[in-house]
Amino acid sequence: MVTKKDNMKVYQNEETKIIVNEEWCKSCGICINYCPKKVLVANEKGYPVAEKIDDCIQCMLCELRCPDFAIRVENRKKVANYNMKDGSLED
Ligand code: SF4
Numbered sequence: 001m002v003t004k005k006d007n008m009k010v011y012q013n014e015e016t017k018i019i020v021n022e023e024w025c026k027s028c029g030i031c032i033n034y035c036p037k038k039v040l041v042a043n044e045k046g047y048p049v050a051e052k053i054d055d056c057i058q059c060m061l062c063e064l065r066c067p068d069f070a071i072r073v074e075n076r077k078k079v080a081n082y083n084m085k086d087g088s089l090e091d
């Protein structure tokens, strides 16, 4: 599923959410090249699109290698289970 709000593109399935800030992205392609599962492809402007999000293993390499903090990966289950009281993660 893809949603767009302002310059943020959000790709998600049950496990994973990948958020691309197209205002900050400079289309360098680093995230695409580092992804070991070939989840990301470039669109016509060079912005990453999570075309194969079901193959994402949440290794975070795309997020860690992006020089512009323009791509973020979230584990949706962990976020959903985050305990607001003590900050622990519940299974
Ligand atoms: S978290 Fe890893 S597998 Fe998922 S899109 Fe980023 S680089 Fe690819």
Ligand code: SF4
Pocket: 020, 024, 025, 026, 027, 028, 029, 030, 031, 032, 046, 047, 048, 065, 066, 067, 068, 069, 070, 071
């Ligand atoms: S590494 Fe960052 S700036 Fe480069 S294409 Fe990916 S999201 Fe955009």
